[in-house]
Amino acid sequence: MKTLKQTLLAFTLAAVGAGAALAQDAGGYPNQPIRMVVPFAPGGGADLTARMVAEPLAKELGQSIIIENKPGGGATVGARIVADAKPDGYTVLYTTPGPQLTNPYLMKSLPYDPNKDLKPVSRIAIVPSVLVVNKTVGVKSVKELIEKAKKEPHSIRFASAGIGASSHLSGELFKVMTGAQIDHVPYRGTGPAMQDLVGGRVEMAIDSLTVYMPFIESGDLIPLGVATIKPLDALPGVPPIADDLPGFDSSPVNYLSVPGGTPDAIVQKLNTALNKVLSQPELKERMLKAGLLPEGNTAAEMQALVVSEQAKWKKVIEVSGAKID
CATH class of the missing domain: 3.40.190.150 (Bordetella uptake gene, domain 1)
Incomplete structure (x- = not known):
């Protein structure tokens, strides 16, 4: 049977060992x-x-x-x-x-x-994304886009940089949350998707703001909403998609x-x-x-x-x- 002295010694050594381990965990980190x-x-x-x-x-x-x-x-x-x-x-x-x-x-x-x-x-x-539409679509808000997509099933196609890309999944999230029948058009990269969106061969996309900013500034694409919960300083006056679709966040x-x-x-x-x-x-x-x-x-x-x-x-x-x- 251990004496009180032996028990205290064992406890002390265990405490010292634990402290040394903690110090080893982070105290000298990083040293390479x-x-x-x-x-x-x-x-x-x-x-x-x-x-x-x-x-x-x-x-x-x-x-x-x-x-x-x-x-x-x-x-x-x-x-x-x-x-x-x-x-x-x-x-x-x-x-x-x-x-x-x-x-x-x-x-x-x-x-x-x-x-x-x-x-x-x-x-x-966070890499902020934006929902943009071609200027010929004729809508001025996310609400109007949803109404159009529901009234005219399959009339809205969204472009993506490919299966599994953030632009693809953001579009699918939009479909799930709205219940609208919009169609996915996958491309091999952002460049071809952007080219067809600007050219009017597809109607919308949700992708990085940096990708589409030049076309927003030129007026070729209309930004309807940002995919962040809060507005972006870079796009004053453009509300979050979540304002019309509560909880939407896909950046x-x-x-x-x-x-x-x-x-x-x-x-x-x-x-x-x-x-x-x-x-x-x-x-x-x-x-x-x-x-x-x-x-x-x-x-x-x-x-x-x-x-x-x-x-x-x-x-x-x-x-x-x-x-x-």
Whole structure:
């Protein structure tokens, strides 16, 4: 039977060990370069934003951040690399909705568990989208568009950059929430979709504001609503789609994730550093000029957002029948 002295000694050693483990979890972190995996090719929007954020984040953490582009498989190649990495905070994923929010429902299987193998750290930015119609459609509001689509089934076609693209899923969300019979026309990329929309061969699209802004300014396309909950300074006078369709929110989010087993203390350290740099005026200005809304949150808030977004897109994808081989 242990004496009181032995029991107290054991308790003290356990407490010291736990404290040492916690210190090891985050106290010395980071003490080596961090690898930031971007699951897309160099030069794209996510890659450019990741590089924009990585520079000030590296300064804040006191360690270099090395960008590694790992495109392929609808972003699953890069996501798997991070999911399989050692959960020590030295491999992170700069991600968009695909790997964790939409691919689980678009693809038959994934090479990782989107909920167990990836752990959200923080939101980084919202990529604001806008609902635009060709000027010949003859509607001036989301309400009028919905009325026209219901009165004249299949008269409205929406363009997308391809099956599973945010422009596709946003259009499908609009269909589900309105109950209108509008038709999807997928293209191989944003360029061809934009060309046919401006040319009047399709009637509407919901896609990135930066893509369509030049045509809004020229008067070729009419912006009916933004896909964010709040109005955008870049489009004064254009209300959120949610004003006529309560709850509509489909602007893609960019965020940071780490391997699933990463200690909470390291996640918190990354979250704190990331939110600090997102508040820097210089970075905010650069991101706004690039058409992004810099907006961080807590790790718990990001996890809650992942859960709610998964539920939303699961329903939309199931109703639409969309699949990626």
